[in-house]
Amino acid sequence: MTRRRLIGAALVGMIRVTVATGALAQDASARPSVAIADVAITPGGWTLPPPQLSGAIVEMMMGELVASQRFHVYDGQWLVSEAESGGPANIERLRAAATQRGVDYVVVGSLTAFSTENKKKGFGGIIPTPFLLGGVSKQQARLRVELAFRIVDVRTGEIVATATGEGIGVRRATGVAAGGIVGRAMPLPVGAFAAARLPAARDAMLDEAVKLAVRSAAAALARAPIADGR
Numbered sequence: 199m200t201r202r203r204l205i206g207a208a209l210v211g212m213i214r215v216t217v218a219t220g221a222l223a224q225d226a227s228a229r230p231s232v233a234i235a236d237v238a239i240t241p242g243g244w245t246l247p248p249p250q251l252s253g254a255i256v257e258m259m260m261g262e263l264v265a266s267q268r269f270h271v272y273d274g275q276w277l278v279s280e281a282e283s284g285g286p287a288n289i290e291r292l293r294a295a296a297t298q299r300g301v302d303y304v305v306v307g308s309l310t311a312f313s314t315e316n317k318k319k320g321f322g323g324i325i326p327t328p329f330l331l332g333g334v335s336k337q338q339a340r341l342r343v344e345l346a347f348r349i350v351d352v353r354t355g356e357i358v359a360t361a362t363g364e365g366i367g368v369r370r371a372t373g374v375a376a377g378g379i380v381g382r383a384m385p386l387p388v389g390a391f392a393a394a395r396l397p398a399a400r401d402a403m404l405d406e407a408v409k410l411a412v413r414s415a416a417a418a419l420a421r422a423p424i425a426d427g428r
Contacts, residue, residue: 230302230424231270232349233277234260235292237307247312248404255307255345255412262416263305268425272301289350296352303349303358303424307415310362311344314400341367341403345411349424361418365410367403 237255239247256274263271277295292304317338342364349359419425 229268229270231272231300232263232303232305233272233274233292233296233301234263235274235289235304235306237309237345239309247309251309251404251408255309255408258409258412259305259307259347259416262413263419266416266420266425268420272296272299274304277301293350293352293355301352304352305347305349305419307345307347309343310346311342311364313342315340315342337371339369339399339403341400341407343367343404343407343411345408345415347415347419349419349422358424359419359422361415361422363411363413363415363418365407365412365414367406367410369399369403 234256237252237259239249239252260271260273263269274292277299278292289304289306296302296304317340319336343366344362344364346362347360348357350356351358
């Protein structure tokens, strides 16, 4: 009796594993296939984005969509190389190549906002004896990035999903200034100053802002009905 129960339990376990494996395979096959195209970077205003930003955003978006496990993700450069297209992949050329290779959709994006902001605040006071002066200054730098993406059906050109993402990189610094007058017969000024200077961290702020924006947009695309095959 015990042996029969063990055999029965083993068979049930095998059936469950087989069903689960089949479901996973079915889910994987149902995922839509997408190729990441070039992200348009249009300079505007006084703050200019670096020229390599487009490639960095494409790489980040590919990584996020692969990690979501909602799509079969292809690199646009695999479909149409820069040497073949004479530059960044043209959307129409990419759509044609995607159709030939059985890719369902292309993802195209653009940088819609890129700005920096610097704020500085200071306050201080005077202590009558011995005429001590003091002050504190605070600085804050913010770099804001906003991205927009859309998923385009390669067969019809229809936009089946859109998403936006925003990210902000922030850096802060604080400085202290102090000074005074000592001596009675002949006062002499003495003092010390520690200035608040933000580090040259623009690249780090940009990296932080872009990662947040891409992660937010990728999560929105993964939630779109198209990711469920609808």
